[in-house]
Amino acid sequence: MTVYTASPLRHPDLGAPALMTRRAWWLVVLNFLIPGSTQVLAGNRRLGRLGLAATLTLWLIAALVIVAYSLWRTATLSIITNSFALTAAQLLLVLYAVLWLVLTLDTLRLVRLIRAQPGSRFWIAAFTVILLVLSVGTATAGAYYAGVARGTLNSIFGGGAASVPPVDGRYNILLLGGDAGPDREGLRPDSLSVVSIDADTGRVTMIGLPRDMRRVPFSAGSPMGELYPNGFRNCDVSACKLNAVYTEAELRHQDLYPNAKSTGSTPGIEATKEAAEGITGLTIQYYALIDMQGFSDLIDALGGVDINVKERLPIGGNERLVGVDEWIEPGVQTLNGYYAQWYARSRHSTSDFDRMERQRELQTAILQQFTPANVLTKFQAIAQAGTQVVKTDVPQDMLGYFTNLAMKSKEQPITSVELTPANSIDQDDPDFEAIRALIRADLDPPIPTETPTD
Incomplete structure (x- = not known):
């Protein structure tokens, strides 16, 4: 059985x-x-x-x-x-x-x-x-x-720019803070920086460029360099300053950059890249344009940004501090998007150079708060804000490389070079050779030699 x-x-x-x-x-x-x-x-x-x-x-x-x-x-x-x-x-x-x-x-x-x-x-x-x-x-x-x-x-990252190798072991990205308004003829960058990244180590140096710098040179052989061989002077706009390069190229010289749109850029951005190259002596491979009007959305998506406010800053008002809406008080604070934007843009009671340093401080703080945990928990809000805030010509096939580089960068302090009077830079009569030497000293510091002992 x-x-x-x-x-x-x-x-x-x-x-x-x-x-x-x-x-x-x-x-x-x-x-x-x-x-x-x-x-x-x-x-x-x-x-x-x-x-x-x-x-x-x-x-x-x-x-x-x-x-x-x-x-x-x-x-x-x-x-x-x-x-x-x-x-x-x-x-x-x-x-x-x-x-x-x-x-x-x-x-x-x-x-x-x-x-x-x-x-x-x-x-x-x-x-x-x-x-x-x-x-x-x-x-x-x-x-x-x-x-x-x-x-x-x-x-x-929808632009048509091509992937390019690092130059002298570095990637240099022009970072622009766009400041458009009804009282302005076109957009003038309110904040200009060059972010220089070591292609091997990820070490980041942020170079702050004064927006009111005069006589700025353009890179050799560039369209604006040929138009202004002795620097940006006797120009077609009201003030021949660095942040006016964008406006002039957009309004007067679009024909100099016929391929700008197809590569995800604009004539104004390309001309400003050439100016940044002339000032710093660096090759600028890519750019990133941040819309300051939508900047607060990104800060809010991150849950605010931690800043040590060193001095009282007015919100609104005029040069005589009449009509100030409120003040950002000193101390360590978590600023939401509205207050962070004013922290970066407040222009009265302090100088433009103080403002430059605050903008770089804010950029550094935001980069440090882009942690995996922060991004994952607030992914949708950050992603939605990002599409409204950032425009860049970094090609998408380079995104993996730069993401890996950014992970290395977070393990190191971010240094800065401010082209301000504190570093003996006169924006009205700048010594560009001295500026380039100052930048080179930070990017390629001398290696200390050991003193032989008896």
Whole structure:
């Protein structure tokens, strides 16, 4: 006589409530830990094999990403920030969400709640729903954020500029704070900096350029350099200052930069890059334009920015401090977007050079607060703010490289070189050779030599 041994999972004793309760708990947990295993053991094996194959594939992809990130971090970041990769991840996560929903609902059918002990039925069902929300909800949220990331990256890094290698081991990016208004003819950069990044170590130096600097030279062989071979003087706009270069190129000399738009730039930005190169002696590969009007949105998305306010600053008012709306008081504070914007832009009671230093201080504080935890917990708000705040010609295929470089930068202090009277710089009659020497001394400090001992 042949004896058949029934599987307690596939062929349970329906008349044993305690056994059916234990079986239910096992099936629910297995479905969460190894989706598809429940169906292989107790249900439709074809569906179970599909679920197991999908689960193992997901584990394999995750393992490969972890290994690749450990061994080839830059290449991995480049791939996962690519639009096609983000689209594929979004579709994949949607498919997993649907599959896990089907498997969980099928598991709830297989546990046969009516056969479990009465006191356990509610808890089994509730636990199943909680695990369903965790698995399907996580996959759905991942798909949503992949879509948000793709849209954000395409919006910010959608220019047509080409990838270029570092020059003298550095990437130099022109950082512009746009200050447009109804009383101005076009946009004039309110804040100008060059962010110089060591291509190997990630060490960052921020070079503050006075917006009112006169006689600025342009890089050799550039369109504006040929137009103004003796520096920016006798110009076509009211004041021949550094921040007016943008306006003149936009309004008078667009023909000098016929390819600017196709590379994600503008004539004004290209001309200002040439001026920044002439002042600093550095090659400027890319730019980033920050809309100061939308700047507060990014600060609010980050949850504010921590600043040590060193002196009382007026909000509004005129040069005589008449009509001041309120004051930013001294002390360590977490400034929201509105107050952070005024901290950077307040122009009365202090000099333009003080203002430059505050802007650099604010930029440094924001960079330091872009931590993975901060970005992940506030991802959507930061992404939405970013599309309104930042415009750049950094190509998207360089994003992985710069992300890796930024991670290195966070491990080091950010230094600054301010072209102000504190460093013996006269913005009305600047000595550009001295300026370039000052910058070189920071970027390439002399290596101390050891004094031989007797």
